[in-house]
Amino acid sequence: EDQVTQSPEALRLQEGESSSLNCSYTVSGLRGLFWYRQDPGKGPEFLFTLYSAGEEKEKERLKATLTKKESFLHITAPKPEDSATYLCAVQPMYSGGGADGLTFGKGTHLIIQP
Amino acid sequence: GAVVSQHPSRVICKSGTSVKIECRSLDFQATTMFWYRQFPKQSLMLMATSNEGSKATYEQGVEKDKFLINHASLTLSTLTVTSAHPEDSSFYICSASKRGNTIYFGEGSWLTVV
Numbered sequence: 001e002d003q004v005t006q007s008p009e010a011l012r013l014q015e016g017e018s019s020s021l022n023c024s025y026t027v028s029g030l031r032g033l034f035w036y037r038q039d040p041g042k043g044p045e046f047l048f049t050l051y052s053a054g055e056e057k058e059k060e061r062l063k064a065t066l067t068k069k070e071s072f073l074h075i076t077a078p079k080p081e082d083s084a085t086y087l088c089a090v091q092p093m094y095s096g097g098g099a100d101g102l103t104f105g106k107g108t109h110l111i112i113q114p
Numbered sequence: 115g116a117v118v119s120q121h122p123s124r125v126i127c128k129s130g131t132s133v134k135i136e137c138r139s140l141d142f143q144a145t146t147m148f149w150y151r152q153f154p155k156q157s158l159m160l161m162a163t164s165n166e167g168s169k170a171t172y173e174q175g176v177e178k179d180k181f182l183i184n185h186a187s188l189t190l191s192t193l194t195v196t197s198a199h200p201e202d203s204s205f206y207i208c209s210a211s212k213r214g215n216t217i218y219f220g221e222g223s224w225l226t227v228v
Binding site for chain 2: 034036041042043044045046049087089091101102103104105106107
């Protein structure tokens with residue numbers, strides 16, 4: 001069974017204080033690992049897709065990295081508007097080569113204090 | 115701007131009635147869409163995979179007769195909650211895959227059954 005574990009569950013940082021969020025996963029063949037940002041009462045907002053170990057992607061203050069067992073979302077010099085829940089999800093590659101729905105972690109609730 | 119749109123964003127219905135939620139891909143064709151539900155402070159749980167022109171595939175434990183899914187065109191999938199009960203109250207979110215395997219989510223639909 002595919003599993004995604006995110007840590008920490010909640011993180012409170014001062015503005016400008018850099019940190020990393022962790023996403024550990026087990027999946028029977030990884031098609032893609034996804035990071036999303038979710039604000040309260042809203043649908044998830046796409047951030048990144050990573051496909052293979054060693055891959056890195058950046059967007060503004062965020063950088064996502066991937067290994068064979070986990071992914072990190074690094075946030076550099078965060079601002080209060082970066083406060084949100086960050087979700088990690090895996091998409092398995094089944095033997096037929098087709099894609100399936102995502103399996104999500106529980107998310108990390110990030111608060112950036114001014 | 116949004117690439118996946120849901121309607122309505124909020125709906126209140128009486129217990130025992132049915133309610134329909136629409137999910138549209140705005141500028142691309144989606145042969146497959148996914149429906150999730152999310153309880154407060156919980157992560158997204160995949161309910162079903164909606165396939166254009168064929169029957170939906172439901173996850174284990176999801177009642178197909180209660181959650182009717184219709185994917186009649188390449189840009190529209192609908193979720194109908196039949197004979198709704200208060201325990202069906204939740205946040206329902208759809209997603210669709212654009213080329214390059216970027217998976218976008220709708221804004222979500224809050225269902226309250228009274």
